[in-house]
Amino acid sequence: MTEPALLEVRDLTRSYRRPRTTLFGPKSEVSALRGVSFDVREGQRFGIVGESGCGKSTLVRLLAALDRPTSGSVSFEGRRIDNLAERDLGFLRSRMQIVFQDPMGSLDPRMRVRDIISEPLGRARDRYDRVAELLEAVDLPADSGRRYPHQFSGGQRQRISIARALAPRPDVLIADEAVSALDVLVRAQILELLADLVQRFDLTLIFVSHDLAVVRNVCDTVAVMRGGEIVEHGAIDQVYDEPEHPYTRELIAAAPSLRAALANLEDRA
Secondary structure (H helix, E strand, O other): OOOOOOEEEEEEEEEEEEOOOOOOOOOEEEEEEEEEEEEEOOOOEEEEEOOOOOOHHHHHHHHOOOOOOOEEEEEEOOEEOOOOOHHHOHHHHHHEEEEOOOHHHHOOOOOOHHHHHHHHHOOOOOHHHHHHHHHHHOOOOHHHHHOOHHHOOHHHHHHHHHHHHHOOOOOEEEEEOOOOOOOHHHHHHHHHHHHHHHHHOOOEEEEEEOOHHHHHHHOOEEEEEEOOEEEEEEEHHHHHHOOOOHHHHHHHHHOOOHHHHHHHHHHHO
């Protein structure tokens, strides 16, 4: 018997009103998502890939109940979360965490790293012990907790963001373009780190990217998005080796190999 999905998405749509071009002009809407459906099972590494503007970030916000759909539903462990008030979402906030694209924008520059990472833990007595464990887990020096975000490189700041996301011991980690702003060598290091942490902490991963080659290095399942819709969905090797949709074939043709890029860097060194 198949186990129930951890996350169920059914016929999800999200539309936004456009501003009027004139005072008495007609109202219009733009559709960001149109009829999106899929399941994510516990322990799965689920990739969402597509070009900029295809609806990936909108979908992430709906999965994490940071926004409400126009229609359709999102359920976590069989419980609908898309229609819950914020006060009823406490159980989800600790169990589902997001790592965003821009670590500097998601880290408070006025706070020390140890306080950023321990913020989800409240005033627990052992919170700084937990911070030390997480810094070690993301391969940062033990004294990093005393410093501020601006004192780190972009790759190190992303490691801090990952540590903060892991602090409340979530079940689901969402990486929303988490490596797209990094150079190729640092990107490979962060991808390797994510793969290690997902296995070590028994996480379900939802990995969002515009690069299908990057997704192939991390995920076992992929959904390809275009124009607010999922145009192809399946096991990563099947979709990559035998793509059915023309857009998927375009993405594959346009995506450079991460391994090839790393090989070029090594040859130049």
